[in-house]
Amino acid sequence: MKWNGRKTGIAIGSGVVLLIFAYLVWGGIGNNLVYFLTPTELLAKGSTVYGTSVRLGGIVEEGSIRWDADRRELRFRLEDESAKTVEVISTGVPPQMFNGGIGAVVEGVWTAEGVFRCHNLMVKHSNEYKAPMPGAKPPEFYRELFRKQQS
Amino acid sequence: MNGVVGHAATLSALLLAALGAVAAFVGGRRRDARYVTAAQRAGVGVFALVALTFVVMERALIMHDFSVSYVAQVGSRATPLFYTIISLWSALEGSILLWALILSVFTALLALSSRRQSKSEGEGDVDPQLPYALGTLFCVNIFFLLLISWPANPFRAMSPIPPDGPGPNALLQNSPFMGVHPPLLYTGYVGLSVPFALATGALLAGRLKPDWPRVIRRWTMVPWTFLSLGIVAGAWWSYEVLGWGGYWAWDPVENASFMPWLTATAFLHSVMVQERRGMLKAWTITLIIATFLLTVLGTFLTRSGVLASVHSFTQSPIGPFFLTFLGIVLLASLTLLAWRGNALSSEGRFDAALSRESAFMINNLLFSGFAFVVLLGTMFPLIAEAVRGVKVSVGGPYFSQMSVPIALMLIFLAGVGPALPWRKGSLELLRGKFRWPTIGALAVGVALAAAGVRAPLAWLAFVLAVFSAGLLVAEFVGPTRARHATTGEPWLLALWRVCASNRRRYGGYVVHGGVLVLAVGVASSATFRREAEWTLQVGATEQLGRYQVRLDSVWAVHESNRDGVMAATTVSVGGRVLTRLNPRLNYYKSAMEPIGTPAVRESLREDIYLVLMAYTADGKHATIKAIASPLVAWIWLGGGIMGLGALFALWPGGAGAPRRDPVPEPGRPRARPVSEARV
Numbered sequence: 113m114k115w116n117g118r119k120t121g122i123a124i125g126s127g128v129v130l131l132i133f134a135y136l137v138w139g140g141i142g143n144n145l146v147y148f149l150t151p152t153e154l155l156a157k158g159s160t161v162y163g164t165s166v167r168l169g170g171i172v173e174e175g176s177i178r179w180d181a182d183r184r185e186l187r188f189r190l191e192d193e194s195a196k197t198v199e200v201i202s203t204g205v206p207p208q209m210f211n212g213g214i215g216a217v218v219e220g221v222w223t224a225e226g227v228f229r230c231h232n233l234m235v236k237h238s239n240e241y242k243a244p245m246p247g248a249k250p251p252e253f254y255r256e257l258f259r260k261q262q263s
Numbered sequence: 264m265n266g267v268v269g270h271a272a273t274l275s276a277l278l279l280a281a282l283g284a285v286a287a288f289v290g291g292r293r294r295d296a297r298y299v300t301a302a303q304r305a306g307v308g309v310f311a312l313v314a315l316t317f318v319v320m321e322r323a324l325i326m327h328d329f330s331v332s333y334v335a336q337v338g339s340r341a342t343p344l345f346y347t348i349i350s351l352w353s354a355l356e357g358s359i360l361l362w363a364l365i366l367s368v369f370t371a372l373l374a375l376s377s378r379r380q381s382k383s384e385g386e387g388d389v390d391p392q393l394p395y396a397l398g399t400l401f402c403v404n405i406f407f408l409l410l411i412s413w414p415a416n417p418f419r420a421m422s423p424i425p426p427d428g429p430g431p432n433a434l435l436q437n438s439p440f441m442g443v444h445p446p447l448l449y450t451g452y453v454g455l456s457v458p459f460a461l462a463t464g465a466l467l468a469g470r471l472k473p474d475w476p477r478v479i480r481r482w483t484m485v486p487w488t489f490l491s492l493g494i495v496a497g498a499w500w501s502y503e504v505l506g507w508g509g510y511w512a513w514d515p516v517e518n519a520s521f522m523p524w525l526t527a528t529a530f531l532h533s534v535m536v537q538e539r540r541g542m543l544k545a546w547t548i549t550l551i552i553a554t555f556l557l558t559v560l561g562t563f564l565t566r567s568g569v570l571a572s573v574h575s576f577t578q579s580p581i582g583p584f585f586l587t588f589l590g591i592v593l594l595a596s597l598t599l600l601a602w603r604g605n606a607l608s609s610e611g612r613f614d615a616a617l618s619r620e621s622a623f624m625i626n627n628l629l630f631s632g633f634a635f636v637v638l639l640g641t642m643f644p645l646i647a648e649a650v651r652g653v654k655v656s657v658g659g660p661y662f663s664q665m666s667v668p669i670a671l672m673l674i675f676l677a678g679v680g681p682a683l684p685w686r687k688g689s690l691e692l693l694r695g696k697f698r699w700p701t702i703g704a705l706a707v708g709v710a711l712a713a714a715g716v717r718a719p720l721a722w723l724a725f726v727l728a729v730f731s732a733g734l735l736v737a738e739f740v741g742p743t744r745a746r747h748a749t750t751g752e753p754w755l756l757a758l759w760r761v762c763a764s765n766r767r768r769y770g771g772y773v774v775h776g777g778v779l780v781l782a783v784g785v786a787s788s789a790t791f792r793r794e795a796e797w798t799l800q801v802g803a804t805e806q807l808g809r810y811q812v813r814l815d816s817v818w819a820v821h822e823s824n825r826d827g828v829m830a831a832t833t834v835s836v837g838g839r840v841l842t843r844l845n846p847r848l849n850y851y852k853s854a855m856e857p858i859g860t861p862a863v864r865e866s867l868r869e870d871i872y873l874v875l876m877a878y879t880a881d882g883k884h885a886t887i888k889a890i891a892s893p894l895v896a897w898i899w900l901g902g903g904i905m906g907l908g909a910l911f912a913l914w915p916g917g918a919g920a921p922r923r924d925p926v927p928e929p930g931r932p933r934a935r936p937v938s939e940a941r942v
Contacts, residue, residue: 129628137636137665141643144661148654167656181798204796205876205886235856 146219151190151198154222167219168228173197174212186233190216198222202230210235265323266331269316270418276312276367277408279305280401287398291391291468299381299394306374306397309404313367320351320360320417330424333357333417339430339852341824349442350431352449355566355581356417361446363407365453370400373457373482392472396457396464403456406588414580430824433851433858440500444493448520451490452558455523458483458530459555462548463596466603476538476547480531481913483551487527488909494520495781495902506859506874508794508890510898513662518641519561522634526554529630536623539685541610543627545600548607550631552596557634559589569645615687622680629669629676636665667720671727674782677775678731681738700733724786728779735772735779762911770912774905781901787894794890796876800883807889810871811835815843817882826850828857830875830885834864846875846887867900869893 148167149157170190176197177188186206189197200218210216210233220230283305290298323331324347327340337350337357351357377393384390411417435441461479465471497520498510511517530550536543563569567582613620640657647655682696708726716722739758746757762769797805799814806812815831829847833840844862851858861874869891876886 133632137639140636140661140664141639141657144658144664145643145647145655146658148656165658205798207876 150192151196152192152194154198154228155196159224161222162224163221165219166222166228167217168198168200168222168230169215169217170198172210172212172214172216177206177210177212179206190218190228198228199226200228200230202233204233206233207235265319265326265328266418266420269319269323269331270412270416272312272316272319273408273412273416273418276309276316276363277405277412279312280309280404280408283309284398284401284405287394287401290389291394291398291464294389294391296381296389299377299389302394302397302401303374303378303381306370306401309401310367310371313364313408316411317351317360317364320357321348324348324351327428329426329428330421331417332419332421335421335425335428337431338428339824340427341852342430342436343824345439345442346431346436346824349445350435352445353431353435353441356411356415358445358449358566359407359410359415359581360417361449362453363404363411365446365449366400366404366407366456369454369457370397370404373397373400373460390468390472392461392464392468392470392475394464395467396460399460399463399467400456403460406584410581410584414584429853430851431853433825433849433853434504436824436851437849437858437860438500438504440496440503444496444500447489447496448493451486451488451493452520452523452561454486454489455483455527455554455558457486458551462551463599466548466599466606469603469606471544471606476534479551480534480538483527483531483534484909484913487524487531488906488913490520490524490527491909492902492906494524495899495905499899499902502895503863504860506861508792508861508872508874508888508892510788510895513637513640513657513659515641516561516565518637519557519565522561522637522641523554523557525630525634525637526550526557529627529634530554532623532626532630536620540620542612542620543624544607544609545604546627549600550627552600553634556589556593556596557638559585559592563589564641617683617688617690617693619680619683619685619688622676622683626673626676626680629673633666633669636669637662640665670782670785671720671723674724674727674731674779676731677778678734681772681775682734696734696737700730700737703733704730718790721786721790724782728783728786732776732779735776738772739769766914767912770908770910770914773908773911775908777901777904777906777908779901780897780904784894784897784899784901788892788898792890792892794888796886796888798877798884798886801885805889807871808891809836810841810889810891811838812873812887812889814885814887817878817885824851827860828875828878830873830878830887832862832873832887834871834873841871844871844873846873848875848878865896867894867896870895 146165146167147161148169149161151168151170154161154166154168168190170192173189173191177186179186184203184205186202186204187199189199191197200220202218202220214235217234218228218230219232219234220228222228283302286298286305287302289295290300290302320331320333322328323334324338325344327334327338329335329338333354333356337354338347342350352361373393374397377397380393381389430436458479461475461482465475494517497517501512502508502510527550530547533543533547533550537547563582563585567585569582615621640661643657644655647653678700682693684692704726707729708722711722711725716725739761742761743754743758746752746761747754750757752760793808795805795807797812799805799812801814801816804811804813811834813833813835815833817828817830820827820829827847827849829845832844832846834842834844842864844864846862847860848857849860859874859876861872863870863872870893872890872892874888874890876888878885
């Protein structure tokens, strides 16, 4: 295996390809990072995060949910342990399990008007395997439907 | 009782695996057939003991023996039998038990095949390669058996014994697919330990036997096929169950299964260059080691709770174990590669840029680049949190941006690669081969543009797929026509004989065809998917594209393990009833929130997919999301074709091995004497 011009060419060529590739990957990641923040962290960052993509996680404040059926607009507030709240606006019907007190993650942008415009509302699934806490009851909403069917 | 027997069987298997490892390494080192035979028997014995463990666990689950901790965790008297059986792999400990079972099956198979080889070689001469490989595989067994003996022991005794359990994770009870997807995926994932063991065995022995590429390729093809099917089945599960109408979300666990698939696919191609031309040896062996490392890394990421995902189980204590194992394997492999690298120098060299070899090289660059892209995207949140202390996730657009160009080039290569000859292609030859596929692809391109396809990337994907498909078909047509002309056999028989004469090659082309079908399905369903969401009153109708969806009623049902609410709908096209779909929400004892079951009407042309999002308690309104995905069924179809092609290639019999090009003997590095090998 002698080092000759051909090999140098190959080495330079593959180096260039690798550099371009690394640049593309790095840029691709940088532009698509989504920061995960709590309401407290979001409010602390304030105007520095206007317009950047953020995932905001918190608890839906009890009694804060308002649904405007005509405009198909959902408004609610997300809070965390330090009781800081962020007003969230989302369009579209919320999932069936969406309720006050439930954990939710909203993906969207924090705007200068002081509201969080959400384009993706995710209710925190307990995907981890976990039995209900003692005393906790699954929502019994649908039982009303049973009662109606039986009567 | 079950608990004691199960745990005892696990411990015995652990002990036997340790003895087997010692016997295998000693046998290989001393070239002593007695030790090697003992190790081979131990391989079968470990399988028998792990199988016993598995059966005992199934028995405990079916008997609802809640004195066993794992049964108390995932069992429930109300769960139907089928879901009780598959609940074995619905949580951490059981899934590692399934892992250990599959690993022991592969270990026994390798032991038996090694036995067959020692018999054919005669007792006097022991080749240390297979014993070393068997020893390595025993070490992997030891790791997993250690896990289920101690930190992830599913047989712990419960006290007090609970009268009933919560049942398996509700998401996993929701579809029979859970009976298929994990075993397929695990078989693929775990099976990739065997080629790793063979590679390690060869490195330890210090030489690659001439038939090494053929042997290791076969041992890789089997898990690769299972892994491919497992990934497609997982995508299908996600589509049928999760209710978002998609099938791939670049979730860490999906990535964990995809990365080893990518490197294993690269390996399957580069090992052909090694087999044929004696080139790329070090690269090939690095790829298969990387594949195994990626399976361990993937398992660590998804089973330790460091990354949140649909698939991750509760925080578990096994994270550090996996990290340690990963570190050991990484260090050992790097040391081995550095130590034995000189046995892996190339025999042949590139003759021309326009050749099958260079197509394989580009293929390998693309696949390993793809794996790197996915690895970085998956690991980045961990790196960012460790280095900068911020919580970030890498958005789906990163993966799409990076993977689409790579995928397009791979679609192109899937046809061009097989069309290129080994060593040196000529432009004349290519002009002839490319003429009709090019014309066909351009015609399809014009037709698509005329039909209103305005998405450039999807358009390009379709055109390239048609081009590659044309080239692949030509590879079948040419030889069949020649055979028909010389033998006068009927066309179909001639085609069959041509394919059967080289199963590996034509099976491989069928796999490529399946990939093309799958790619068309992905491009189409990702680009042209339409969706709408309506709150409907009973009796009302809404429209999505050509579909009219009418809500007929909303009602509730009781089942043994769950209650459900269904929205009965009628879907019509142009006033004619197409189908009735009943999307539903299910309420399980073990889940706080309802879990949806979407209703799908699948067809080759387009799927219509309905999800019940919400309903009013009076049963008069329901909110329904409707999704129309064109050609999404082609993805599952493509996966099936890939599976059939792989099966055809693997089917025993027929001349499988292509002839190896003669290599100038004098320049060939001599194998090192085996006695130099150190363990």
